Each structure stands twice: as structure tokens, then as C-alpha cells.
Amino acid sequence: xxxxxxxxxxxxxxxxxxxxxxxxxxxxxxxxxxxxxxxxxxxxxxxxxxxxxxxxxxxxxxxxxxxxxxxxxxxxxxxxxxxx
Numbered sequence: 001x002x003x004x005x006x007x008x009x010x011x012x013x014x015x016x017x018x019x020x021x022x023x024x025x026x027x028x029x030x031x032x033x034x035x036x037x038x039x040x041x042x043x044x045x046x047x048x049x050x051x052x053x054x055x056x057x058x059x060x061x062x063x064x065x066x067x068x069x070x071x072x073x074x075x076x077x078x079x080x081x082x083x084x
Contacts, residue, residue: 033070034070034074034077035074036071036074036075039067039070039071039074040071042067043064043067043071046060046063046064046067047060
């Protein structure tokens with residue numbers, strides 16, 4: 001980047017910084033969303049909540065189904081990528 005370009009784009013430098021941080025946060029969120037260990041931990045937590053009476057069986061089943069669907073999708077994606 002030349003001196004003139006640097007001076008002309010200086011006012012948008014904070015925007016570029018915010019965009020970079022947002023991209024890093026998105027990457028971290030996607031990794032966590034697709035991490036089987038995190039999904040299994042969440043399953044264990046809702047199981048404990050059910051046993052403690054903090055949630056109803058309907059809430060447990062709904063959340064368990066959502067988490068298991070995500071876990072199966074992650075496994076299917078890994079199998080598909082291993083075949084390539």
C-alpha cells in the first residue's frame with residue numbers, strides 16, 4: 001500500500017478493524033457450532049437440567065432433538081469430506 005492510498009483509506013481503518021473482529025467472532029462461533037464435544041456437553045447439561053427439574057420433558061426432548069440433529073449433521077459432513 002502506497003503513501004497516498006494509505007492516507008486516502010485512513011478514515012475507513014476503524015471499519016476494517018471492526019470487520020476483522022466480526023469475521024474472527026463468526027469463525028469462532030461456527031467452530032463451536034460444529035464441534036461434537038460442545039454438542040455432547042450441551043446434551044449432558046440439558047440432561048442434568050431435566051433431572052434437576054429445571055426443564056420439562058417436552059423442553060428436554062425438543063432441545064435434545066435439535067442437538068442430535070446438529071451432531072448427526074456434523075458427522076455426516078465429516079464422512080462426506082473424508083470420502084473426497
